[in-house]
């Protein structure tokens with residue numbers, strides 16, 4: 001009989017970036033949180049540069065900024081040699097990202113296409129996974145999140161009252177469980193939640209090697225008749241072998257990496273030593289449900305796809321930002337009936353779109369004439385201003401808008417980070433994780449409305465350099481605009497929108 005630990009509001013399986021960020025969100029909202037992590041050691045070579053490099057999208061950067069985590073991450077990442085790790089950062093033109101390896105550049109992107117975004121221009125950022133996890137871990141610890149390492153979740157049982165998790169020979173009790181335990185999620189499997197989509201077409205490799213003669217490989221990315229490879233001298237290799245994903249589960253030995261490299265490059269290379277290697281595939285699967293009773297999924301546990309285009313982490317952190325405040329409200333008994341289900345309703349379509357984005361890249365990469373023809377067309381399009389702007393919008397996540405059923409064009413979008421007259425920016429006022437009623441006209445009536453949700457809804461009367469024609473707006477804890485009025489609707493009442501997201505007034 002395993003010993004039973006005291007109960008927590010929320011148990012989280014997995015101390016990856018998504019589990020840690022979600023833990024911070026829940027703790028910020030006052031919930032007790034226990035994170036159960038399989039690995040005893042948080043450090044791993046694949047989290048360090050060069051392979052730990054992660055491109056962060058605009059919604060991620062905004063979320064981190066809204067919790068005061070962006071600057072600590074920048075500070076920490078600045079101590080690493082990020083440009084040295086990413087060959088694309090050393091080019092004379094500033095690369096904005098890529099589609100199946102075809103780059104677009106900042107100087108061709110037209111930010112005017114996103115009129116509701118502030119500040120302008122759009123910021124992008126890359127950081128190593130070790131830094132991302134370290135910053136989130138430090139915040140989680142400071143907030144009082146309990147983290148137990150060396151505790152792989154093995155089994156889950158739920159009742160109407162709560163969830164029991166069996167991990168590392170011990171039983172843990174929680175009101176809720178969130179599986180943030182990666183693509184092979186034990187939580188998802190234990191709950192019998194379907195995970196369906198498209199099977200892999202290839203095995204991808206990231207490897208650090210020593211080559212007998214590096215000059216045999218051309219630097220840069222190359223599509224060949226047998227696959228794709230990217231070579232950065234002296235020995236950083238990424239390559240794709242269309243083998244149906246067969247080699248993903250077998251260890252990548254020196255001999256194997258050499259054989260695949262010879263196959264996809266057509267060059268008679270000799271790998272004299274293999275320092276580090278990992279494999280990945282383009283399987284694209286989505287969880288049928290994000291919630292089963294008191295168990296929820298977030299991050300790779302809910303969706304997996306190829307790392308092409310660097311979206312998975314961003315998608316997962318977006319899940320955490322969306323779920324945290326909703327689950328906390330449910331735990332406090334203040335959530336409107338539908339609130340928790342809006343998590344899957346809002347986030348699953350975003351994941352489905354990203355999965356399709358990664359599938360479209362695979363279609364362009366296949367070693368066949370039709371794909372080469374498609375590649376030529378995409379190259380032409382991405383080199384235009386409209387093309388670069390379109391791809392930037394998708395890759396940077398700038399166009400994200402949840403369908404919240406409101407005519408105002410800002411509703412459902414990320415709140416603009418207004419520059420306020422007191423020299424602060426709006427994001428600074430979202431650090432505590434509450435909803436915010438922003439009022440550019442300092443109206444007593446709006447303040448009185450906000451006062452009816454004490455501890456849940458902050459009120460901010462402010463003046464901004466550029467209001468974007470907005471008079472007032474309701475911002476959810478995740479930074480999404482839930483209601484907005486323009487100058488022409490000065491008497492508009494936010495109360496119905498507040499009730500929809502925060503429930504009945506408490507004062």
Ligand SMILES: Cc1cc2nc3c(=O)[nH]c(=O)nc-3n(C[C@H](O)[C@H](O)[C@H](O)COP(=O)(O)OP(=O)(O)OC[C@H]3O[C@@H](n4cnc5c(N)ncnc54)[C@H](O)[C@@H]3O)c2cc1C
Pocket residue numbers: 013014015016017018019036037038039051053054055056151152153154180181182183185186187206280298299300301307309310311312313314315316
């Ligand atoms: C080569 C590569 C490059 C990538 N580049 C990018 C990029 O540029 N941008 C981007 O957005 N994404 C990128 N990704 C994807 C990104 O790394 C993942 O989407 C992200 O790490 C998912 O975070 P997560 O917390 O959901 O899962 P994970 O990072 O997988 O973390 C899951 C955690 O759960 C733990 N765990 C597993 N099983 C259990 C269990 N049974 N019990 C308890 N704990 C468990 C694991 O040890 C781990 O700590 C890349 C991925 C790869 C492979």
